[in-house]
Amino acid sequence: MEERLQKILAAAGIASRRKCEEMILAGMVEVNGQKVATLGVKADPSVDAITVNGKPIKSEKKLYLMLNKSKGVITSAKDPQGRKVVSDFLPGIKERVYPVGRLDYDTEGLLILTNDGEFANLLTHPSHHVPKTYRATVKGVPHGTALEQLQKGIKLEDGMTAPAEVEYHDVDTEANEATITITIYEGRNRQVRRMFEAIGHKVIRLKRIRFGELGLESLGRGKYRHLTPNEVKELLSIARKTHKVHKK
Numbered sequence: 001m002e003e004r005l006q007k008i009l010a011a012a013g014i015a016s017r018r019k020c021e022e023m024i025l026a027g028m029v030e031v032n033g034q035k036v037a038t039l040g041v042k043a044d045p046s047v048d049a050i051t052v053n054g055k056p057i058k059s060e061k062k063l064y065l066m067l068n069k070s071k072g073v074i075t076s077a078k079d080p081q082g083r084k085v086v087s088d089f090l091p092g093i094k095e096r097v098y099p100v101g102r103l104d105y106d107t108e109g110l111l112i113l114t115n116d117g118e119f120a121n122l123l124t125h126p127s128h129h130v131p132k133t134y135r136a137t138v139k140g141v142p143h144g145t146a147l148e149q150l151q152k153g154i155k156l157e158d159g160m161t162a163p164a165e166v167e168y169h170d171v172d173t174e175a176n177e178a179t180i181t182i183t184i185y186e187g188r189n190r191q192v193r194r195m196f197e198a199i200g201h202k203v204i205r206l207k208r209i210r211f212g213e214l215g216l217e218s219l220g221r222g223k224y225r226h227l228t229p230n231e232v233k234e235l236l237s238i239a240r241k242t243h244k245v246h247k248k
């Protein structure tokens with residue numbers, strides 16, 4: 001991905017962004033053999049050869065994080081309206097990381113973030129059906145037959161959904177609410193909310209509890225941790241294994 005040169009240099013640990021700007025202006029930086037002595041030039045460290053004083057910069061360290069996103073947080077790096085964004089919850093992470101898929105503003109739970117574009121693409125590509133499990137609390141108590149519809153696939157305005165796994169987690173007859181565990185193999189916009197709306201039940205709370213084999217376990221709300229190399233490997237292998245398997 002293209003970014004401003006000073007940002008790339010700072011992320012590669014050369015110096016602070018301000019210092020990197022000075023180094024660019026001093027003519028110490030080259031991109032693909034061409035000296036760049038003005039600010040504002042963009043480059044892509046995954047394709048462009050960038051050097052400082054003739055030495056290639058080290059490519060950015062790959063980061064793989066899991067965040068337990070709170071409700072009321074935008075899944076994006078910045079918000080023009082000044083609302084909280086996921087990067088506000090990553091203290092100590094200087095690298096720019098991107099969410100792997102999205103969670104709605106009001107959805108909480110497991111969100112993966114990375115600066116590895118290939119990894120993100122593999123996990124979110126529509127032909128790779130990585131299972132994602134949610135706990136949905138809905139208004140009213142859906143009938144078993146309604147849940148079966150979700151299981152088989154239901155018509156939404158953007159087409160039929162792929163088969164899903166659905167089970168009751170908890171039924172609160174007094175509050176007239178039910179909590180249902182649902183695993184989907186797609187990642188359409190507001191999919192779980194729309195699936196329940198399609199059977200006449202509004203989602204009042206939604207939390208993603210699993211992504212592939214990964215669960216939140218004891219990770220507190222608003223907290224993050226690094227994935228282990230094994231977890232990264234497992235996610236990649238699930239993305240590859242589920243390639244086209246769940247295609248309608």
Ligand code: URA
Nearest residue numbers: 104107190191192193
């Ligand atoms: N489905 C939804 O409706 N919302 C989310 O945030 C994730 C899945």
